[in-house]
Amino acid sequence: MRKLFLPIALLVLLIVIPPFMGIAWQNALVNVLIASLFALAFNLLIGQAGLLSFGHAAYFGLGAFAALHMMIAIDDGFPFPTPLVPLAGAAIGLIIGLIAGYFATMRSGVYFALVTLAIAELFHSLAPRLEDLFGGEAGVSSMRMPWSGIIFGSTLEVYYLTLAWVVLCGLALWSYTHTPFGRLTLALRDNEQRVRFLGYNAHSSKVIIFAISAMFTGVAGALLAISNETANYSLFASDVSAQVVLQTFVGGSTIFFGPVIGAAAFTLFSFLLSDVTRSWVFYQGLIFVLVMLYAPAGIGGVLQHHIRHRRQLDWSRLACPYLVAILGGVLVAAGVVFMTETVSILFGEEYAMARQATAGGLPSYPLFGIEWRPVSPLTWLLPLILLVCGVAVMVRARRRIDALWGRMDESRQVTADVAVLGGAT
Amino acid sequence: MIAPINDQPALRLSRVTKSFGPIEVIKGLELDVRRGDRHAVIGPNGAGKSTLFNLISGMFAPSSGEIMLNGQSIGGLAPHRINRGGLARSFQITNIFHRLSVFENLRIGVLARHGVRYGLFRRIARMQQVNEEAAEALARVGLEARAHDLAGDLTYSEQRALEIGMTLTTGADVILLDEPTAGMSREETAQAVELIRSVTEGKTLLMVEHDMSVVFSLCDRVSVLVYGNILATDTPARISANREVQEAYLGQEAS
Ligand SMILES: Nc1ncnc2c1ncn2[C@@H]1O[C@H](COP(=O)(O)OP(=O)(O)O)[C@@H](O)[C@H]1O
Ligand SMILES: [Mg+2]
DSSP states (O other), X not given: OHHHHHHXXXXXXXXXXXXXXXXXXXXXXXXXXXXXXXXXXXXXXXXXXXXXXXXXXXXXXXXXXXXXXXXXXXXXXXXXOGGGTHHHHHHHHHHHHHHHHHHHTTSOHHHHHHXXXXXXXXXXXXXXXXXXXXXXXXXXXXXXXXXXTBOOOSHHHHHHHHHHHHHHHHHHHHHHTTSHHHHHHHHHXXXXXXXXXXXXXXXXXXXXXXXXXXXHHHHHHHHHHHHHSEXXXXXXXXXXXXXXXXXXXXXXXXSTTHHHHHHHHHHHHHHHHTTTOSOHHHHHHHHHHHHHHHOTTHHHHHHXXXXXXXXXXXXXHHHHHHHHHHHHHHHHHHHHHHHHXXXXXXXXXXXXXXXXXXXXXXXXXXXXXXXXXXXXXXXXXXXHHHHXXXXXXXXXXXXXXXXXXXXXXXXXXXXXXXXXGTTOO | OOOOTTTSOSEEEEEEEEEXXXXXXXXXXXXXXXXXXXXXXXXXXXXXXXXXXXXXXXSSOOSEEEEEETTEEOTTOOXXXXXXXXXXXXXXXXXXXXXXXXXXXXXXXXXXXXXXXXXXXXXXXXXXXXXXXXXXXXXXXXXXXXXXXXXXXSOHHHHHHHHHHXXXXXXXXXXXXXXXXTTOOHHHHHHHHXXXXXXXXXXXXXXXXXXXXXXXXXXXXXXXXXXXXXXXXXXXXXXXXXXXXXXXXXXXHHO
């Protein structure tokens, strides 16, 4: 029961708090939930089956369009309950997932990734030309129709509908890992050849795994369509496919709920920062690279590592180096942000115009409420000092942390970090 | 009249050939493996022993010829079909699920035996029969203490035992083991021999084995494979007395 405490507490918070939030935040949470489901569905492939899809935008987009067509049909009098519209996304995801999966899973590795990419690109290039299905370049729009007294007019209603679907689908995906087929999925990831020689049809198994992943992805897409009441072909774009890859890996693909962490972090990140800076895509990429280099198991992997060893952890000793490491991280982040923003201002259009106005000079510019001169050494020394100090502090803290962890490890053997998606039986 | 199943050979290969590009590795091979026998295949490195196993188990399709399993033609069928027809194999290079627990490795095979191939709507923890059988398989290969460790963390000889255990879980009655004792110490080999003897009781075994003492203590019949052809098939005693075999193989190994 103690295991359930955290998820239930989180769920209660997700139910109780949003009514007290502004619409913008409610909307952001809707997007967090949708991204979470998308990432969970995607991770069924990479985390459990070991198949890296670069084209999951296809099933996300198809789910969205299917939902919109269903909403239009409801608008025209088709008696279908609005809360069940995501079923349309699920159905189309499943069907197209079976067909696309049949071809994609004929190969593994790079070839699989390329075929999935090609399929998504196919939709991306066809959709603008298919008026009836995808509404051309403008896309398809519809309205949420009331259903048995629920109007679905407010963001809060949409939020609760989304929450219900995401929680149900999340539970379904969680249960999947405890079924015989869920276990076979892990075996396929480890050693497809052996699976075949044990009497399983590896190809058809992979097709089904792919279709299930596409089905839940379709639900996520449908939820987005319900929230936005519109969709166009840009949903099929490769950056949608790439986003879910980044989120999943940053969150941690080897842990069931890891992708949710990545999805929530990146979605909130873009919600909070996309108005403040134009470089947030760059920051995202940077975070991805850093996580891959220094914590390949993702944020979730790091958290899980700590949770698993919580009994052995001596926080009275660890707290200090951890705080120092965080301080170093903040310094580095400040240096990077300063540098990035400076560069993006200096090479931006506005600055080019300002230079024209001063006949080619290098005028000063505002950043963080202060005027900076591009020729002043301070402008470049400050971020550099921040960076160097930050890195130095982090390196030292890390050494100390490694030493403390190492001392702990000596007393006991550590099994590999495979967690729920591996050794647990 | 159709011969009763017990008189049929468990495996019959007739005029089987296999070429990789221009190179013919198996050259019109003829082989009968009698039901219930423990049958060894010996031969120098590169003779085609693993290739022979790959043909029988469906990894490759033969270039020509016929392979019969229990009287049914299986040449060129997919590995999972041949497995369902009652033939299971192990691999010369350990071929397990490294990131799954030892128990899970065995349970995957047990599930296949029960025909649970797309089990999406039940909890595996509640499948008593399957879990019990997996536990039995675990005990049979002596890995109870390692049940919940990752298969990749096992020692080499433990992995070889697991490899054999997995091969048996699918319930096949024709078992192919490719060099099950390769790389083992003398004691480990002795243990492995006892393990193989006990788990293949009442089944048909075809195994590649270099160690003649293993062959002598375990097998009823031996075939000598040289350059893609069976040179001779006989009892271990008569094979080791066979001059032609000595020249072609045994002498060669001694040199
Ligand atoms: N997949 C393959 N492609 C090309 N040549 C192969 C392949 N498998 C085996 N061979 C060749 O076939 C010959 C027999 O190999 P193998 O069956 O592994 O021998 P053995 O197991 O008796 O040592 C070798 O010369 C090997 O190089
Ligand atoms: Mg070999």
